Amino acid sequence: MRRPLYLSVTPRLRPRSMALALCSLALLAPTMSQAAISVLQPPKRIDASKPLELTLLVSEDEQQEQSYTLPPTVLVAASADMIAPVQITLTRVDGSGAESITLKKGEFRKVRYQGSLPDRLRGMVRIEPIGIDASPVLVAVVRPGPNQPPLEPGPTLLNAPLADSGSKTAPVAPSASVITPGTNAAASATAPAAEDILSNGNRLSFHEPMFFTVGNSGDNANAKFQLSLKFRLFMPDDPRSRGLLDNLYLGYTQFSLWDLGAPSAPFRDTSYRPSLFYYLPDLGIHNSVVSRVGIATGLEHESNGKDGAESRSVNTYFVQPTVNFGNLNDYHFTLAPKAYAYLGPTRDNRDIGAYRGHLDLKLAYGKPDGWELASTIRKGQRSNTGSVDTQLSYPLSRLIPGTAGYLVASYFYGYGESLLTYNQKERAQFRIGYAFWR
Structure with a gap:
C-alpha cells in the first residue's frame, strides 16, 4: 500500500x-x-x-x-x-x-x-x-x-x-x-455550506428561523418569538440517497405574539405547525449562475389551539424549491417560493386564501458569517391584501467572541401577522432581538 x-x-x-x-x-x-x-x-x-x-x-x-x-x-x-x-x-x-x-x-x-x-x-x-x-x-x-x-x-x-x-x-x-x-x-463547489452544517447535519436540527424579538407599536409593547425544529425519521445507509423514506422529516414550528403592555401580559396568539415532508437540500443542479437547488414538499397543519370565535386552523399541501445563486460561503442570493393548496374544510377561516394567498415568496441576500437581509412576501387573492415580513441579521459572535446566534431587527407590515388576525391589517411593527437560527 x-x-x-x-x-x-x-x-x-x-x-x-x-x-x-x-x-x-x-x-x-x-x-x-x-x-x-x-x-x-x-x-x-x-x-x-x-x-x-x-x-x-x-x-x-x-x-x-x-x-x-x-x-x-x-x-x-x-x-x-x-x-x-x-x-x-x-x-x-x-x-x-x-x-x-x-x-x-x-x-x-x-x-x-x-x-x-x-x-x-x-x-x-x-x-x-x-x-x-x-x-x-x-x-x-x-x-x-x-x-x-x-x-x-x-x-x-x-x-x-x-x-x-x-x-x-x-x-x-x-x-x-x-x-x-x-x-x-473549485473551492466554491466543495466548501461546506452553513446550511449543511447547522441545519441539516444531525438527525434533530434547525428548521425555520428561531428568534425572540421585542418592539412597541402604538404604545403597545409586545414580543414575537418562534421555535422550529425538524427530525429525520430514517438515516440512510448511503447519504446520497434520494429515496422517499431516507429523506422524510417531521417538522414542528411554534409561533407566538406576546402582549407585554397589557395587564398580566397575556399571549395574544400562538400557532402550532406540525408537518411531515420530504426534503433534499441539493438536487445536484448547478451551473455558472445557479450554485444549488433544493426541494421540500409535504403536508402541514396550523392551528392556534383556541375554541369558539377565536378558533383558527388550516391544512395545506406545499411545495418549496430553494435556489441559490453565488458562492454559498460568501455573499449570495436565495430564492425560495413556497406554494401551497388548502386541504379539507376551513370552517374557522373559510376566506383565508383571500388574505394570505397561495404563495410565500422568500428572498434573502447575505453571507453565512456576515450580514443577511431576508424577506417573506405574501399576496392575498383579494385586492390590497397580503404582507411583508423582513429581517436584518448579523452574527453576534463577530461582536462578542464566545457567543453564538444573531442580532436581528425585523419589520412587519400587512395582514395577519398571526393566524388569529389573518383578515386584519396590522399596524407596521419594528422589533429587535436575538435569533438562534435565521
Whole structure:
C-alpha cells in the first residue's frame, strides 16, 4: 500500500492559526487515487494561547518517480456550534510561490503551513478541507486564562519525530506527471455550506428561523418569538440517497405574539405547525449562475389551539424549491417560493386564501458569517391584501467572541401577522432581538 501523506500540527503559530492549521489537516486528505495524501488526527485539545504550525509530509511508495506541486496556500473552513463556517487561508512557511518537487519511490518531503483562527470560534471547532476529499476533524479549542498555565499536549502521533532518512528530493522531471494537492475541485463547489452544517447535519436540527424579538407599536409593547425544529425519521445507509423514506422529516414550528403592555401580559396568539415532508437540500443542479437547488414538499397543519370565535386552523399541501445563486460561503442570493393548496374544510377561516394567498415568496441576500437581509412576501387573492415580513441579521459572535446566534431587527407590515388576525391589517411593527437560527 502507498504510504499516506501526513499532516501534523505542532504549536508554533499565533492562537488563530490553530484551527487554520487543523483545517489544512483536512485539506490535505486523500482526494486523488494517485496521491498518497491523508490527515493525521490532531490532539483532542488545542491550546489557543500558543502558535500553531502545520506540517505536510509528501511521500511516494508506489511510482518509481512522481512529481508534486506544493501550492503556496491551502483553503479550509472552520466552524463552531451555531456559528457558520469561516473560510481560512493557510500559507506555506518555506516559500511564497508554487513549488514542484519530484519524489522517487521511498522518498518524502516535509512542508509547513500556517494560518490564524478567528477568536470568535470557541469550544468544539469543526475543520473541513476545501477542494480536497477528506473527512472533517473536530478539536476542542482551549484558551487558558491569564493566571492559568498553558495546556500541555498529551502523547499523540503529532509529537512523534519524523524520520529524516529518505527526505531528499530531486529536480522536477519533465516526463513525470504532476499532482497538486487540493486543486481537483473549485473551492466554491466543495466548501461546506452553513446550511449543511447547522441545519441539516444531525438527525434533530434547525428548521425555520428561531428568534425572540421585542418592539412597541402604538404604545403597545409586545414580543414575537418562534421555535422550529425538524427530525429525520430514517438515516440512510448511503447519504446520497434520494429515496422517499431516507429523506422524510417531521417538522414542528411554534409561533407566538406576546402582549407585554397589557395587564398580566397575556399571549395574544400562538400557532402550532406540525408537518411531515420530504426534503433534499441539493438536487445536484448547478451551473455558472445557479450554485444549488433544493426541494421540500409535504403536508402541514396550523392551528392556534383556541375554541369558539377565536378558533383558527388550516391544512395545506406545499411545495418549496430553494435556489441559490453565488458562492454559498460568501455573499449570495436565495430564492425560495413556497406554494401551497388548502386541504379539507376551513370552517374557522373559510376566506383565508383571500388574505394570505397561495404563495410565500422568500428572498434573502447575505453571507453565512456576515450580514443577511431576508424577506417573506405574501399576496392575498383579494385586492390590497397580503404582507411583508423582513429581517436584518448579523452574527453576534463577530461582536462578542464566545457567543453564538444573531442580532436581528425585523419589520412587519400587512395582514395577519398571526393566524388569529389573518383578515386584519396590522399596524407596521419594528422589533429587535436575538435569533438562534435565521
